[in-house]
Amino acid sequence: MGEIPPPTPDAPTVLLYSHYDVQPAGDEKLWKSPPFEPTPVEGGLRARGIADDKSNVIAHLGMLRAFKGRPPVGVKIVFEGQEEYGSPFDDYPPTDPERFACDAMVIADLGNLRPGTPTLTTGLRGASEVVVEVRTLEEPRHSGEFGAAPTPCSSCSRPSPPCTTCTETSPSKACAARSGPARATPRTSSAPSPASRTACR
Numbered sequence: 001m002g003e004i005p006p007p008t009p010d011a012p013t014v015l016l017y018s019h020y021d022v023q024p025a026g027d028e029k030l031w032k033s034p035p036f037e038p039t040p041v042e043g044g045l046r047a048r049g050i051a052d053d054k055s056n057v058i059a060h061l062g063m064l065r066a067f068k069g070r071p072p073v074g075v076k077i078v079f080e081g082q083e084e085y086g087s088p089f090d091d092y093p094p095t096d097p098e099r100f101a102c103d104a105m106v107i108a109d110l111g112n113l114r115p116g117t118p119t120l121t122t123g124l125r126g127a128s129e130v131v132v133e134v135r136t137l138e139e140p141r142h143s144g145e146f147g148a149a150p151t152p153c154s155s156c157s158r159p160s161p162p163c164t165t166c167t168e169t170s171p172s173k174a175c176a177a178r179s180g181p182a183r184a185t186p187r188t189s190s191a192p193s194p195a196s197r198t199a200c201r
């Protein structure tokens with residue numbers, strides 16, 4: 001982190017964020033130039049992480065240089081090194097809110113619409129993590145008579161009760177393979193067929 005205090009007491013403070021860590025380069029034989037040696041290509045630079053997110057670090061520093069290190073606002077700079085790994089920034093700022101307090105935040109972690117076109121993104125989808133709990137019947141039931149009620153086994157990964165077809169304790173994949181033709185055919189008859197009795201759902 002770095003900080004430039006506001007030039008006047010009423011000047012706002014802007015927090016600038018970027019990260020300098022990158023994803024692994026993968027199989028280097030597939031690269032046309034060394035992944036960690038920035039190489040000029042068609043008017044730009046090619047290297048691992050050059051767009052995500054090292055060039056954006058340079059954009060922040062370029063702004064400070066443009067103002068000769070004396071911007072008209074207070075500046076807080078956060079350059080993170082674990083964004084790609086799984087950022088600790090979900091948890092860390094709330095433990096020290098004053099350190100991150102600001103009036104506006106500029107997150108430089110996105111690309112331009114095309115090379116040479118400065119682009120300001122004003123909204124993102126964000127991300128969420130959810131836990132889905134599925135409750136099923138205790139044992140497989142005929143789909144024609146019991147409709148959409150989920151039966152165990154292929155509907156969930158619950159190990160108990162075991163699948164009646166294959167007796168695997170984690171039977172989803174095994175049952176999908178063994179009962180493929182039966183599962184692929186919609187069952188419209190209300191009369192239990194051999195397939196509906198033995199398929200996982």
Ligand SMILES: [Zn+2]
Nearest residue numbers: 052053083109
């Ligand atoms: Zn990024």
